[in-house]
Amino acid sequence: MAQYLVGSRASNLAKAQVREYLRPLRERFPDTTFTHRAILEGGDRDRKSPMPDVSAVSGGSAFSSRQEAALSRGEVDMVVHSLKDLPTASPEGLTLLPPPGREDVRDALCGGTLAGLRKGARVGTGAPRRIAQLLAVRPDLHIVPIRGNVPPRLKKIETEGLDAVVLAAAGLRRLGLDDAIGELLPLEQFPPSPGQGALGIQVRTDEASAPLRAILATVGDTAVDAEVRAERAFLAALHGGCSVPVGAYAHTLADGTLHLAGQVSSLDGSTQLSAALTGPATAPEALGAALSATLIDRGAHTILDAARATVGAA
Template identity: 70%
Template sequence: MSTLVVGSRASHLARAQVREFLAPLRERFPDVVFRHQVILEGGDQDRRTALSQVSARSGGSAFSTNQEAALVAGEVDVIVHSLKDLPTANPPGLILLPPPGREDVRDALCGSRLAGLPQGARIGTGAARRIAQLLHVRPDLVPVPIRGNVPPRLNKLKTMNLDAVVLAAAGLKRLGLDDAISEVLPVEQFPPSPGQGALGIQIREDNDLAREILSTAGDPVVDAEVRAERAMLAELHGGCSVPIGAYGKAEGDVLTLHAQVTSVDGNRQVEARLSGPLSEPEKLGVQVAGLLLDQGAEDILAAIRPTATV
């Protein structure tokens, strides 16, 4: 009987994502033992420091560095990430498999609808992209940095006297917290972080057993969509701490990518949209990045890169 050790972060959401990923595999492969192993990340151990500083201290990503190290060392066979938390480049010897479908990609406002927020409302979010997009639409809003897992962030509506908090709809739905959503923000106006709603399934390149077992789990269409988003992000030399939003959507053999870069204060925003063959997602991502650069995206990103780290 074969065993695959599946690693993830310790949060309730990470555990829910592992259950979601493994449920069909356990039915399909009853002779394989799938064992879950929790791996603590810097972003989980330090919930006060800004994520950019935690990432810099860890030498990588606040939410993936330790898991990737465990994978390289052979302590686990598979890592189930939130794809939006992953840097666009894999460490040597590691690869990403196609994600198994995708949850709701949109951001959710909890506590109030956007139109119902009073002048000067306090909005809880630590994400540069969410802050920038909200301030572009409502310059009067006051962003309040919050960190932590999904339930504690929701609880900060009361403990920090916030008018609303912004969270990924995917995480709320995976945790059965749909009732907390006051409004899902329109994806056309608020494109999400590249890869939001999708799982990042990472293995060692030389692990033939994991590759064989997991080969049937991926969705090739979702894979193309997120590869376009991440290729655009890589071309802009961005990461999870910069205000870049993107959403790829396939219809038949055509893939359309919409992307947006916004200054942290919300004053400047550039957008681009382009369609191309579903079979060439990376090429589309690079082309969309070029359109954004033509509109001045580099100036926006250069202003924040000294303090933003993947």
């Protein structure tokens, strides 16, 4: 009987994602044992320092580096990430498998609706992309930086006197917190983080891991895989990350082609560049690179360089 160790972050959301992913695998492979192991990341240990500082100390991503290190060392056999937390390049010897479908990709405003918020309302979020997108639509809002797991951030509406907070709808749904959603923000104005709503299934590429990769391939969704690969290729070509305001969303059209929309914003939301392209689902990385080139030609790098300089100086 095969036995595998499955790593993830220690949050309730991460545990829910592991359960979601393993459920069909346990049904299909009843003689295979999957055991979960929680790994505390730098971003979970330090919730006060600026994210670039936490990432630097972590040696990479604040929300994935320790899990990837454990996987590389053979301490776990696979890791279930939130795909949006993962850098666009995997460490040598590791790879991503197709995710098993995708939850709601949209951001959710909790506490009210965007149009219904009072002038100067206090809205909690720590993500530069969300801050920029909110200010582009409602420059009067007062943004309050918040970090932490989903339930504590949601509770800050009460504990810190916020009018609303912005969270990923996928996380709220996976935790059974749908009732907290006041409004799902429209994708046209609020394209999500690349990969949002999808799981990042990371494994080793060595020969010994081949049997596990074969098992996991049975639950992979090739259409979703193409969509998130296009989004992440767009982000990679812009040399972006979670510290700069980049949003992207790809979806498969009825004819099987891939439609990718992307957005780059200044941190204060005063400047936004948006574009969209359609291309074959068989070449998602080429589509992502082509869309990034379109926005670079329109000045995206100038906006992102300014955002990086501001975040780095903070």
